[in-house]
Amino acid sequence: MSLTEIRKIINDSDNIVCLCGLGMNSECGFPDHRVPGEAYDIELKYGHSPEDLFSSLFYTVRTKQFFQYYKNEILCLDREPGAAFYSLAELEKTGKLRATITRSFYSLPQRAGCKKVIELLGSIYKNTCPHCGTEYTVDFVKSASSVPLCPECQKTIRPGVCLYGEMVDNQLTTKSAETISKADVLLVLGTNLKSRLCEQRLKYFNGSKVILINEEEHYSDDLADYVIHDKVNDVLPYLVS
Numbered sequence: 001m002s003l004t005e006i007r008k009i010i011n012d013s014d015n016i017v018c019l020c021g022l023g024m025n026s027e028c029g030f031p032d033h034r035v036p037g038e039a040y041d042i043e044l045k046y047g048h049s050p051e052d053l054f055s056s057l058f059y060t061v062r063t064k065q066f067f068q069y070y071k072n073e074i075l076c077l078d079r080e081p082g083a084a085f086y087s088l089a090e091l092e093k094t095g096k097l098r099a100t101i102t103r104s105f106y107s108l109p110q111r112a113g114c115k116k117v118i119e120l121l122g123s124i125y126k127n128t129c130p131h132c133g134t135e136y137t138v139d140f141v142k143s144a145s146s147v148p149l150c151p152e153c154q155k156t157i158r159p160g161v162c163l164y165g166e167m168v169d170n171q172l173t174t175k176s177a178e179t180i181s182k183a184d185v186l187l188v189l190g191t192n193l194k195s196r197l198c199e200q201r202l203k204y205f206n207g208s209k210v211i212l213i214n215e216e217e218h219y220s221d222d223l224a225d226y227v228i229h230d231k232v233n234d235v236l237p238y239l240v241s
């Protein structure tokens with residue numbers, strides 16, 4: 001299958017849904033603390049695993065440590081969305097892309113111009129005081145000297161991301177399944193088909209073509225109809241141009 005043929009499939013469809021994986025973040029220089037090397041570095045630095053540090057338990061009980069990790073390691077506000085995200089925004093503008101579904105909470109598709117995004121695990125840009133409901137910017141959270149507090153009520157500001165130990169919002173799960181069930185073409189980017197993003201959702205897909213673009217090879221790649229092993233930032237701009 002040549003790139004030209006895949007390009008034609010994208011061009012001919014007006015009903016594409018994208019599953020946007022964490023490999024897309026890595027391509028833009030975002031950390032991935034699930035990778036053993038990175039997880040080890042975090043554990044050395046903080047004395048706890050990323051799963052512990054980023055858990056609801058730490059947020060509740062060891063709040064200071066949670067925010068130390070969250071502000072220093074998770075809130076990398078100097079990174080930018082890569083070229084592939086602008087391609088997604090372009091596809092959305094032309095009416096071809098119906099939705100982008102992701103477990104990333106960095107809102108990269110929106111920052112590149114996408115509007116129809118389902119963020120299963122929330123976003124670092126939505127921060128709320130659980131007491132009075134006032135919303136705060138991510139810069140406010142990042143620049144707090146220690147734990148970010150609502151100036152009105154002195155309560156800890158809650159980052160709008162799903163932590164380990166918390167349930168993914170049921171409505172978003174349902175909405176993502178419905179969206180996928182109506183798509184003709186599924187565009188899987190920067191992840192494999194057995195990832196947490198894909199495996200539970202592929203079963204809802206009733207369309208005919210799964211296009212997978214991921215730099216890393218995986219044993220499940222054969223499940224896709226079209227596979228490209230390359231950086232998404234390098235390939236997608238060509239496919240949608």
Ligand SMILES: [Zn+2]
Pocket residue numbers: 129130131132133134150151152153154155
């Ligand atoms: Zn408040």
